[in-house]
Amino acid sequence: MNQYDVIVIGSGIGGLVTATQLAAKGVKVLVLERYLIPGGSAGYFESQGYRFDVGASMIFGFGTEGTTNLLTRALDAVNMKMETIPDPVQIHYHLPNNLDLKVHRDYDLFLEELYNYFPDEKEGIRKFYDECWAVFNALNSMELLSLEEIRYLTRVFFQKPLACLSLVKYLPLNVGDVARKYIKNPELLKFIDMECYCWSVVPADLTPMINAGMVFSDRHYGGINYPKGGVGKIGETLAEGLEKLGGEIKYQARVTEIIVENHEAIGVRLANGKEYYAQRIVSNATRWDTFEKLIENKKPKKEVKWQQNYRQSPSFLSLHLGVEAKVLENNPECHHIILEDWNNLEAEQGTIFVSIPTLLDRSLAPSGYHIIHTFTPSSMDYWQGLTPKQYEFKKEEAAGRLIERLEKIFPGLDAGLDYMEIGTPRTHRRFLGRINGTYGPIPARRLLGLLSMPFNRTSIKNLYCVGDSTFPGQGLNAVAFSGFSCAHRIAVDLGY
Numbered sequence: 001m002n003q004y005d006v007i008v009i010g011s012g013i014g015g016l017v018t019a020t021q022l023a024a025k026g027v028k029v030l031v032l033e034r035y036l037i038p039g040g041s042a043g044y045f046e047s048q049g050y051r052f053d054v055g056a057s058m059i060f061g062f063g064t065e066g067t068t069n070l071l072t073r074a075l076d077a078v079n080m081k082m083e084t085i086p087d088p089v090q091i092h093y094h095l096p097n098n099l100d101l102k103v104h105r106d107y108d109l110f111l112e113e114l115y116n117y118f119p120d121e122k123e124g125i126r127k128f129y130d131e132c133w134a135v136f137n138a139l140n141s142m143e144l145l146s147l148e149e150i151r152y153l154t155r156v157f158f159q160k161p162l163a164c165l166s167l168v169k170y171l172p173l174n175v176g177d178v179a180r181k182y183i184k185n186p187e188l189l190k191f192i193d194m195e196c197y198c199w200s201v202v203p204a205d206l207t208p209m210i211n212a213g214m215v216f217s218d219r220h221y222g223g224i225n226y227p228k229g230g231v232g233k234i235g236e237t238l239a240e241g242l243e244k245l246g247g248e249i250k251y252q253a254r255v256t257e258i259i260v261e262n263h264e265a266i267g268v269r270l271a272n273g274k275e276y277y278a279q280r281i282v283s284n285a286t287r288w289d290t291f292e293k294l295i296e297n298k299k300p301k302k303e304v305k306w307q308q309n310y311r312q313s314p315s316f317l318s319l320h321l322g323v324e325a326k327v328l329e330n331n332p333e334c335h336h337i338i339l340e341d342w343n344n345l346e347a348e349q350g351t352i353f354v355s356i357p358t359l360l361d362r363s364l365a366p367s368g369y370h371i372i373h374t375f376t377p378s379s380m381d382y383w384q385g386l387t388p389k390q391y392e393f394k395k396e397e398a399a400g401r402l403i404e405r406l407e408k409i410f411p412g413l414d415a416g417l418d419y420m421e422i423g424t425p426r427t428h429r430r431f432l433g434r435i436n437g438t439y440g441p442i443p444a445r446r447l448l449g450l451l452s453m454p455f456n457r458t459s460i461k462n463l464y465c466v467g468d469s470t471f472p473g474q475g476l477n478a479v480a481f482s483g484f485s486c487a488h489r490i491a492v493d494l495g496y
């Protein structure tokens with residue numbers, strides 16, 4: 001009863017893609033999720049007729065062509081489909097010195113906007129983004145599976161030698177290295193920093209070129225597509241596909257320990273004392289949570305090294321707002337990034353992110369209203385050591401400041417508010433089960449691109465990690481990649 005082929009701890013998109021890929025191969029899989037619903041950072045909550053995405057809402061990987069459309073592929077593998085709504089603009093940037101431009105789905109339209117601001121850098125802009133396309137085209141020409149599996153690597157190399165060599169060239173590079181080759185204007189280089197920061201939460205010098213190649217090109221290729229019914233539907237649909245293929249998923253099942261015997265992971269223990277056993281254990285919790293909280297043994301040397309290379313990014317202060325529709329009459333774009341001073345790009349509550357998914361899917365709010373999810377980086381330190389009263393006061397104060405800044409882009413926001421839920425790093429830690437509510441790992445210093453990011457196997461036999469603290473990092477499509485590669489490695493290890 002308690003014996004499985006594979007146990008996956010956590011039903012984030014990384015965990016669910018691993019589980020569904022394995023179930024599709026006939027592997028007996030159990031997913032254990034501590035929360036009430038699947039999805040993790042791609043989950044949702046409902047209140048007063050609004051359905052909010054808790055985190056992600058700018059979704060890559062739902063394209064129909066090529067090989068990098070990993071969400072489409074993950075759903076296909078379990079015979080599931082989702083309706084999506086194309087977003088014509090990825091981001092509307094509102095940046096210092098009146099740099100106000102849109103990243104259109106149409107690549108040439110986007111470049112035209114950029115050329116208008118930086119006419120002297122026209123050639124450099126084209127060359128920089130063309131190099132991003134070179135990375136993307138190489139990735140998008142091959143099946144994306146485990147880079148730890150030598151037969152796959154050999155096969156891909158013989159099928160696509162040039163694409164492989166191109167990727168090997170870019171693997172140790174960061175975006176800053178490439179951008180500075182072509183671009184001299186400091187303001188434009190700041191813009192490239194922001195292009196990276198808004199998904200990698202670090203500037204160009206620390207952002208791996210492989211990830212940037214994906215993001216900067218796929219937005220014009222497969223595009224940004226919003227799942228009808230909200231982002232939470234992705235996790236729910238994958239979980240449904242998993243169960244249809246005989247996989248199991250248990251909610252409110254918090255794993256407190258990975259059982260390790262003779263340096264080998266053999267099972268898990270839940271908070272309620274139940275134990276489950278499997279030939280392979282996969283952790284979708286962050287590496288910090290996995291190796292510091294779920295395993296009693298001394299932390300393996302490789303993990304100590306990893307923690308020297310990568311630190312926890314800050315979490316977020318998030319406001320989930322319900323607003324009268326008239327507030328957004330002059331703002332048709334779903335995603336906005338706002339920054340008033342370049343010095344505050346990485347500062348506590350500096351850059352503001354805004355998502356308004358009801359501009360694409362009206363079903364997420366009552367008629368006549370929209371939802372706005374706005375968030376800004378905030379660290380756990382900022383919210384520690386407060387009495388409950390001080391905490392509430394600090395939340396209200398921070399929310400007030402954020403709304404005041406947003407008023408410049410969305411005049412009448414404050415007056416048009418119908419609903420507000422304030423989340424802090426403490427909320428993210430509590431509901432997402434992520435240490436300090438972190439968004440994910442970021443380089444602690446300048447590293448060689450993605451070379452130091454670990455794959456799925458760990459130093460503990462039969463224990464694997466999946467999700468944003470494994471190659472290639474944060475974002476739904478990235479963790480889906482991690483899920484494909486984890487499942488591939490395990491299937492080979494189990495002889496499937």
Ligand SMILES: Cc1cc2nc3c(=O)[nH]c(=O)nc-3n(C[C@H](O)[C@H](O)[C@H](O)COP(=O)(O)OP(=O)(O)OC[C@H]3O[C@@H](n4cnc5c(N)ncnc54)[C@H](O)[C@@H]3O)c2cc1C
Nearest residue numbers: 010012013014034040041055056057058255467468475476
């Ligand atoms: C505010 C915000 C905005 C974002 N915006 C975007 C965006 O627009 N586009 C994009 O692509 N990405 C975005 N991201 C990033 C993206 O959501 C994440 O990178 C991705 O969802 C992480 O997936 P994961 O599978 O690695 O882990 P998670 O989503 O963290 O899932 C891990 C799961 O494991 C469970 N778990 C943890 N520990 C245990 C345990 N001990 N026992 C049982 N279960 C456990 C958790 O409850 C959770 O369900 C955003 C993230 C945030 C927070």
